[in-house]
Amino acid sequence: MHAFRFALVVLCLATGCAQAQMRAAAEALVASVDSAKRSKLVLPFDDAQRTDWHYTPRSRPGLAFADMDAKQREAVHRLLKTALSEIGHRKVVNIVELELVLRETQFGLSFLRDPEKYAIVIFGTPDAVKPWGWRFEGHHLSLSFTLRGDRIASTPSFFGANPSEVRAGPRKGLRVLSAEEDEARKLFALLDEGQKRTVVIDARSYGDIVTTNKDRVSPIDNRGLEVKAMNPAQRAQLRKLVEVYAGNFEPALRTARLARVEEGFENVRFAWAGTTARGSGPHYYRIQGPRFLIEYDASQDDGNHVHTVWRDYDGDFGRDLLRDHYTMHH
Structure with missing residues (x-):
């Protein structure tokens, strides 16, 4: 303590x-x-x-x-x-x-x-x-x-x-968001066939991240594989994937994000849509917990065009801390 x-x-x-x-x-x-x-x-x-x-x-x-x-x-x-x-x-x-x-x-x-x-x-x-x-x-x-x-x-x-x-020109080979794809595929490869059937929720991706640019979001649905149904190696890889996203931020913000993920971690779900083989076309995945949502979409340009987002159901645009501020002052 x-x-x-x-x-x-x-x-x-x-x-x-x-x-x-x-x-x-x-x-x-x-x-x-x-x-x-x-x-x-x-x-x-x-x-x-x-x-x-x-x-x-x-x-x-x-x-x-x-x-x-x-x-x-x-x-x-x-x-x-x-x-x-x-x-x-x-x-x-x-x-x-x-x-x-x-x-x-x-x-x-x-x-x-x-x-x-x-x-x-x-x-x-x-x-x-x-x-x-x-x-x-x-x-x-x-x-x-x-x-x-x-x-x-x-x-x-x-x-x-x-x-x-980038497939041609002086920047050929550049993959700005490589870890976001590679670590997710490593997690998918660790799943057994039964788990993969649970993880793959649609045969096609959705054309973009599902939540687009909404100013406020809520959990999408309850599909996908829960952490509680994963073995230790799979859980560790899921944490590593989340760390890719949290690791974009300075240490205190990174720590705060990971703490948010740990709230109800057993109920976090991993879901996939679209093709599953590398380089085979459009694909999508999401990591959804009680407090947060991560989406990755590679639907456009035959899967060579990526969108990723991290949303917080209560904290987007500081709504939770602003709620505390207004409650305290009124």
Whole structure:
């Protein structure tokens, strides 16, 4: 019990440190722009666009890379690094650079493929006590963070890759989200035939992640294989797969996500739809627990176009910590 309490104290201290670093980086970014750009960069915390997120090419609130100088772009990356691990930040950089691959291959849509169109927006004023938040978003990226005091909510978080594997050109062989596929296939390979029949819930994938860009989600259904029906090796591999997603974030946020997964871990379900052999076409899987949902979809471009998302039923956009805040103040 004492060890558990000590771990909680360490986690709280680490999260507080992350909050302070994130706030300082956001304040530095705001200070780096003039008043005209600041009016685009900073919006009210209760602006409706805070929960209006997407992962397709479209206009976005905030300040785009196209409107920034080199120092301001560096400030954006410093803010991203307060929230992401080295692995997670590298994925962000690579996903943005995939726009250049698409520009070279999708001639009719090349005008939409622009690494300059990724945007940062801050909701509210960075503060040590009052709620505020920020989002970095563009094609195949949407990373939302909501802060109150020393607490940080980091969902929804979306990472995508098109192509999933670059098959020609100077970036040939690049697989930005390789572990998300490879570790899932390792788990599938560990299952016996009876378990596979339970795991595969549909012969076809769904064309996209099932929850798309909804601002609020709930459990999809109760299909798939429960952890309680897995052996120790399969459970360990499922945890390793979840770690791929949690490991995109800095240590305190990673730990908080994994703690969420452990709440009712016996009831977590793994489900698959579509083809099961590597390279055979469209496929999809999800990991669904009492508190969270991870979706992976590779339906488009014959399975060479990936969308992934982590959702929190109570905590998306900081709803749980904001509920605590409003209850305390009213």
